[in-house]
Amino acid sequence: MTAGDTPEAIDRTLRVIGDRWSILIVRAALRGIRRFDDFCDDLGIARPILTQRLRRLVSNGVMIKVPYQEHPLRHEYRLTDAGIALSPVLVALVRWSEEHADGTPSPTALVHAPCGTELEQAFWCRRCRTTFGPAAIRGVERAAGDVGSSKDVPDGSPAH
Amino acid sequence: MTAGDTPEAIDRTLRVIGDRWSILIVRAALRGIRRFDDFCDDLGIARPILTQRLRRLVSNGVMIKVPYQEHPLRHEYRLTDAGIALSPVLVALVRWSEEHADGTPSPTALVHAPCGTELEQAFWCRRCRTTFGPAAIRGVERAAGDVGSSKDVPDGSPAH
DNA sequence: ACTCTGGGTTCTGTTTCAGAACTCACTCGT
DNA sequence: ACGAGTGAGTTCTGAAACAGAACCCAGAGT
Numbered sequence: 001m002t003a004g005d006t007p008e009a010i011d012r013t014l015r016v017i018g019d020r021w022s023i024l025i026v027r028a029a030l031r032g033i034r035r036f037d038d039f040c041d042d043l044g045i046a047r048p049i050l051t052q053r054l055r056r057l058v059s060n061g062v063m064i065k066v067p068y069q070e071h072p073l074r075h076e077y078r079l080t081d082a083g084i085a086l087s088p089v090l091v092a093l094v095r096w097s098e099e100h101a102d103g104t105p106s107p108t109a110l111v112h113a114p115c116g117t118e119l120e121q122a123f124w125c126r127r128c129r130t131t132f133g134p135a136a137i138r139g140v141e142r143a144a145g146d147v148g149s150s151k152d153v154p155d156g157s158p159a160h
Numbered sequence: 161m162t163a164g165d166t167p168e169a170i171d172r173t174l175r176v177i178g179d180r181w182s183i184l185i186v187r188a189a190l191r192g193i194r195r196f197d198d199f200c201d202d203l204g205i206a207r208p209i210l211t212q213r214l215r216r217l218v219s220n221g222v223m224i225k226v227p228y229q230e231h232p233l234r235h236e237y238r239l240t241d242a243g244i245a246l247s248p249v250l251v252a253l254v255r256w257s258e259e260h261a262d263g264t265p266s267p268t269a270l271v272h273a274p275c276g277t278e279l280e281q282a283f284w285c286r287r288c289r290t291t292f293g294p295a296a297i298r299g300v301e302r303a304a305g306d307v308g309s310s311k312d313v314p315d316g317s318p319a320h
Numbered sequence: 321a322c323t324c325t326g327g328g329t330t331c332t333g334t335t336t337c338a339g340a341a342c343t344c345a346c347t348c349g350t
Numbered sequence: 351a352c353g354a355g356t357g358a359g360t361t362c363t364g365a366a367a368c369a370g371a372a373c374c375c376a377g378a379g380t
Binding site: 179180181205206207208209212231232233 | 336337338339340345346347
């Protein structure tokens with residue numbers, strides 16, 4: 001690998017949510033689904049796999065299992081903060097799907113709640129107070145010794 | 161699936177890039193890697209899988225295979241615009257990895273090229289000219305007939 | 321007692337993943 | 351002209367992951 005990039009960290013993440021279902025489960029959870037059978041119905045996922053995925057998500061801190069009633073003791077699954085923090089990933093994925101994988105835009109648009117305008121996703125520089133696209137990204141070494149080695153990112157592609 | 165929403169589109173996308181390798185391949189490509197063996201070495205991916213993944217990425221328009229020399233006819237793989245457009249997904253993933261999956265921040269920081277400040281990723285409303293977080297997202301029906309049913313996305317805050 | 325509901329587990333295939341080792345076309349140095 | 355080297359793959363093989371029916375079990379409702 002080119003010196004010190006991090007396939008490790010991202011790789012570990014992909015081991016948690018990098019399968020066909022986990023992200024869809026998180027998505028469903030963001031839509032308010034909490035119960036085993038509802039996940040099943042909503043996603044059309046096989047039960048054994050759902051069991052397994054939920055367990056994995058829970059053990060990785062993406063979701064928690066909380067009882068919602070005693071007696072016929074029942075649990076539901078909710079996103080933790082870490083789980084909610086996945087929404088940028090999801091949004092990025094959904095938008096990419098709409099724009100590049102698919103002709104048909106999804107029937108559900110994501111909007112800025114206060115004003116109802118369809119949202120965009122952008123990179124943001126807090127110093128310049130500006131948004132920008134992929135072309136303006138650069139990767140730099142963060143480690144102690146040598147700072148400044150910039151070596152990420154593509155050529156072309158105008159920002160949006 | 162419960163009417164309306166689009167597991168289909170996102171599902172199709174996940175079939176393309178929803179495995180442990182595809183995203184890492186795109187990431188490597190964004191770092192400038194183009195050749196078969198370089199992907200191999202960089203990622204530590206098994207060759208047959210790389211072959212398959214590249215083929216799939218090409219056939220789905222994420223990458224293209226272009227000859228970079230005749231004679232010993234050789235090809236390299238480059239991202240298309242659609243491929244470059246995946247960078248928000250990647251960035252979101254990397255940032256989540258750093259913040260939630262891992263203690264150690266990655267050695268490579270992503271910065272805003274012009275000024276060198278570490279970038280953030282945010283949702284952006286062009287009407288309000290403001291950035292905001294997941295809590296301010298709402299999903300609304302886009303289709304003709306029944307508009308108004310809003311039912312996506314996080315209700316303020318599940319767990320905690 | 322008997323059926324329903326929620327939340328699972330078992331069992332049995334079928335794809336997909338992964339890795340070593342091999343191939344093949346071509347070029348280069350000698 | 352001959353062996354070594356390269357780039358880009360294939361073929362085998364075994365290990366996981368996925369998928370679907372069917373089964374289980376504790377309580378509750380009737």
